[in-house]
Amino acid sequence: MRVALRMVPGAIGHGAGALRTRVGSLSPRMRGRLLVALGVLALLATLYFAWFRDSSFVAVEDVKVTGIRTDDAPRIRARLEATARGMSTLHVDEEALRRALPVGAAVADLRVRTDFPHGMTIEVVQSPAVAVLVAPGKRMAVAGDGSVLKGVRAGDVPVINVASVPGSGRLGRGRARQLVAVAAAAPASLRARIERVRYLSAKGLVAYLESGPQVILGDAGNLAGKWAAAAAILADEESRGASYVDVSLPDRPVAGGVDVPQPEPEQPPAGTGATPAPGAAPAAPGGAASPATPGATPAPGAATPPGATQAQPAPAAPAATAPQPSTTP
Numbered sequence: 001m002r003v004a005l006r007m008v009p010g011a012i013g014h015g016a017g018a019l020r021t022r023v024g025s026l027s028p029r030m031r032g033r034l035l036v037a038l039g040v041l042a043l044l045a046t047l048y049f050a051w052f053r054d055s056s057f058v059a060v061e062d063v064k065v066t067g068i069r070t071d072d073a074p075r076i077r078a079r080l081e082a083t084a085r086g087m088s089t090l091h092v093d094e095e096a097l098r099r100a101l102p103v104g105a106a107v108a109d110l111r112v113r114t115d116f117p118h119g120m121t122i123e124v125v126q127s128p129a130v131a132v133l134v135a136p137g138k139r140m141a142v143a144g145d146g147s148v149l150k151g152v153r154a155g156d157v158p159v160i161n162v163a164s165v166p167g168s169g170r171l172g173r174g175r176a177r178q179l180v181a182v183a184a185a186a187p188a189s190l191r192a193r194i195e196r197v198r199y200l201s202a203k204g205l206v207a208y209l210e211s212g213p214q215v216i217l218g219d220a221g222n223l224a225g226k227w228a229a230a231a232a233i234l235a236d237e238e239s240r241g242a243s244y245v246d247v248s249l250p251d252r253p254v255a256g257g258v259d260v261p262q263p264e265p266e267q268p269p270a271g272t273g274a275t276p277a278p279g280a281a282p283a284a285p286g287g288a289a290s291p292a293t294p295g296a297t298p299a300p301g302a303a304t305p306p307g308a309t310q311a312q313p314a315p316a317a318p319a320a321t322a323p324q325p326s327t328t329p
Helices: 011-025 026-050 073-084 094-099 175-185 223-234
Strands: 062-066 107-115 119-126 129-135 138-143 157-162 195-198 204-209 214-218 244-246 255-257
Touching: 062 107, 073 119, 073 204, 094 107, 129 175, 138 223, 175 195, 175 204, 175 223, 214 223, 223 244
Parallel strands: 062 119, 129 157, 157 195, 214 244
Antiparallel strands: 107 119, 129 138, 195 204, 204 214, 244 255
């Protein structure tokens, strides 16, 4: 069964007018009760927003912070707990919690859950390590935004050699920050294959893949597009064996140093009458090469090989003269 609904112009105004008419038809006693009920609701709403939701009846007292894996965890936990205790379970300000985080905390997100009337749990989502900074005698994991992850043990992430490793905070906008950005922009499947990231004056930013080619990225612009182009080239069978992949211009990527096997020279099949190479000895019967005969005269009409001088026939020996009888008496 299909029911068609059609909006009639002025229906809303008509409905409001009908409601006023119905209220007006109530007895004075009923109208008074209705007004009292509306007043009580307005008062309760005012009390809730202006007082109860921020009152001590629902104040946060029991705070639990989880998910922090850095050496800076005590300081982060203390700041979050102090900020949370200024809230209530009915009025949580997550932006205030994020502002309470210390600079360089490398926190990707906060997940807040309340337990009425006084409990709150804050789950800290730590930013993952994308590289490890290595200086003489010191190593430190670093997040994609340059935040130092003090106390975090990095897994299979690229190595970046630096002169010194900061103890905390975030990297500045120098060369080390660009190298970290290269590692952060790489797809997760490729990042696990990057052994190290360097800067070379002749090539710019370069990533070295384990058992693979160098990936030349040039400057720090459009790193995501450059890595996408590199992934496409590395997945191409024709690029297998390349010693480098240049994606400094991502719309014109180049794979270089590919070893292309040279085809074997074709040998003419026996019995086809193929002409031997210039200067080659004529083939003997049965396919064996015949030794050249010094002074041999080529057949009439045979072509002289380029650069060779045609042999001349040897002069005939003078005919022997028969002895004449002596006429001397």
